[in-house]
Amino acid sequence: MLLELALYLTMSAPLRHRLLGxxxxxxxxxxxSRRCRAAWEPHKRRARAAIIAAFADLPRRRTAIVLGSGLLDDVPLRELAAAFDRVRLVDTVHPWTARLETRRYPQVDHVTADISGTRLLLGGGEDMITDADLTGICSGPDVDFVVSANLLSQLPILPIDWFEARGRPVPLHLGRRIVETHLCALARLPARVCLITDTLEREDDRAGRETDRLDLMHGAVLPIPDALWDWELAPFGEAGRDRRILHRVAAFRDWGSAFRTLTPGAPVPSS
Ligand SMILES: C[S@@+](CC[C@H](N)C(=O)[O-])C[C@H]1O[C@@H](n2cnc3c(N)ncnc32)[C@H](O)[C@@H]1O
Known part of the structure; x- marks a missing residue:
């Protein structure tokens, strides 16, 4: 608890990001991540392998951008830094543990930005989601590779909380609109895009019975992924003695191509 308080006080972030949570x-x-290190390891390995496979055949490797780089748990930083001239890490908060890790790679830099698209919505009250921030960061002429790294399911959480905390009605389909804006903006980028996202939360009891589930895509439709796995987010004892929480994770090595196979109204192939 004390360590968490110290981290909270020492993490540098813009005031807006701090106020939003x-x-x-x-x-x-x-x-x-520290408490569940062993349980998270298979997920981290698979995510890093999916990212490495996604850029393996890229002929040009100038700038790579990682959206939601966070703790760098699921980001193969060494391989990205070896393969690309420049690696840009994007997050609302870059914990000093991650900054420390990047110090040995001079070609790695940090961008602190909120890419949920809700700047106008939470700022001026306009009911509008925009992809301007994501597009601005990712569409430079030398950007050859973009990774959305276990970020998408997080994007709606704090904007929805913002309305709930103020007792204000959450704008209609806000979660779905944030998710779809991110998916469409990624699909329009000229670079190769690797999308890794958790899509579904499941709660199991000790008998292996499913006791609850939650669609982390808020109803947004995803095409068939290249890989699917379970991430044991909270093993027994973490969120409750007799329950554990699993997230189903989907990986797309070339999101632009996968997106174009989507049939409107098709079921989400994540459950
Ligand atoms: C589940 S973590 C992803 C894990 C991360 N890839 C890693 O390896 O540690 C989600 C990340 O998304 C970031 N994030 C959440 N909302 C964001 C937003 N609106 N804009 C940019 N990053 C955001 C969080 O700060 C967090 O680092």
Whole structure:
């Protein structure tokens, strides 16, 4: 608890991100990642392998951008730094543990930005989601590779909380609109895009019975992924003595191509 408080106070982030809760979320992610290190390892390995496979055949390797780089748990930083001239890490908060790790790679830099698209919505009250921030960061002429790294399911959480905390009605389909804006913006980028996202949360009891489930895509439709796996986010004892939480993770090595196979209204192939 004391360590978490110290991390909270020492993490540097813009005031807006702190007020919205991004620093708090980042500290709790860091603490959970440490507590659940063993349980998370298979997920981290698979995510890193999916990212490496996604750029393996790229002929040009100038700039790579990682959206939601966070703790760098699921980011193959060494391989990206070896393969690309420049690696740009994007997050609302770059924990100092991650900054420390990047110090040995001079070609790696950090961008601190909120790419949920809700800047106008939470700022001026306009009911509008925009992809301007994501597009601005990712569409430079030398960007050859973009990774959305276990970020998408997180994007709606704090904007929805923002309305709920103020007792204001959450705008209609806000979660789905944020998710779809991210998916469409990624699909329009000229670079190769690797998308890794958790899509579904499941709660199991000790008998292996499913006791709850939650669609982390808020109803948005995804095409068939290149890989699917379970991430044991909270093993027994973490969120409750007799329950554990699993996230189903989908990986797309070339999101632009996968997106174009989508048939409107098709079921989400994540459950
Ligand atoms: C589940 S973590 C992803 C894990 C991360 N790839 C890693 O390896 O540690 C989600 C990340 O998304 C970031 N994030 C959440 N909302 C964001 C937003 N609106 N804009 C940019 N990053 C955001 C969080 O700060 C967090 O680092």
């Amino acid at each position: 991004h620093v708090r979320e980042s500290v709790s992610l860091l603490a959970r």
